Amino acid sequence: TISYDCDTYGNPIEAYYAETFTPKVALYDGDTFIKYIDSNFVVWEDLRRIDYSYGLNLKTAGCNRKPDNNWDSLAKILNPLTYWTNVYSKDCYSGAYSLSSSESSLPFPIMNSSNVNGLSWRGSEDGHYFFTLLVIDPDFSYCTLKTQFSVSITGVPLLVSTQFLIVLSTTLAFILVLAATYFFHPSKRKIKPL
Numbered sequence: 001t002i003s004y005d006c007d008t009y010g011n012p013i014e015a016y017y018a019e020t021f022t023p024k025v026a027l028y029d030g031d032t033f034i035k036y037i038d039s040n041f042v043v044w045e046d047l048r049r050i051d052y053s054y055g056l057n058l059k060t061a062g063c064n065r066k067p068d069n070n071w072d073s074l075a076k077i078l079n080p081l082t083y084w085t086n087v088y089s090k091d092c093y094s095g096a097y098s099l100s101s102s103e104s105s106l107p108f109p110i111m112n113s114s115n116v117n118g119l120s121w122r123g124s125e126d127g128h129y130f131f132t133l134l135v136i137d138p139d140f141s142y143c144t145l146k147t148q149f150s151v152s153i154t155g156v157p158l159l160v161s162t163q164f165l166i167v168l169s170t171t172l173a174f175i176l177v178l179a180a181t182y183f184f185h186p187s188k189r190k191i192k193p194l
Contacts, residue, residue, distance in 0.1 A: 004150065009130055012152035015121075020055050021151060022111055022118035023133060037145075038113045039137035046130040046148070051123040055116060059104035063092035066103045110136070119151075126156050 015021045025037040045052065058066065111117045128150055135145040158166075 009150040012150040017121045017156045020118035039140035041135045043131045043133045054107040055118045056108040061108040064097045067092045
């Protein structure tokens with residue numbers, strides 16, 4: 001079991017491990033729904049789990065150049081709220097194409113409701129992830145819009161070694177039960193001497 005603050009993260013959102021997950025972000029004023037947000041946002045895992053990935057890299061996102069910052073390095077050094085601003089989320093689509101092969105495989109962490117980017121799960125077991133989401137589009141709001149949420153991943157298949165052990169132990173148990181009934185069951189047949 002996992003325990004966490006429901007007031008902070010809310011009820012967990014259930015997601016299937018084999019499907020890409022993109023949060024659907026809604027804007028509220030108190031308890032009043034305003035609209036769904038279609039602007040750019042980023043998410044990061046609060047417990048620093050690394051067994052998930054973004055669905056797009058710089059090349060598949062259509063970037064022409066590497067962003068002015070190194071998102072992975074900054075994430076390890078700084079508080080994400082301090083580096084995810086419009087200063088650091090500069091457009092990677094403008095300018096001449098200048099991505100090297102190593103840069104083109106860098107993750108593209110910016111998501112919105114209209115693109116295909118999302119989170120993919122690489123864990124070997126079902127689990128919980130605790131995310132912070134930050135809207136980074138400076139044209140959407142001058143306020144810092146952020147929220148926290150939890151995702152519960154289900155449906156991760158057992159490891160092959162675990163499956164093998166289950167099948168092997170079940171088969172051995174079945175053979176032992178058969179052998180025990182054969183040897184210890186009283187027989188009503190009598191053997192006639194020759």
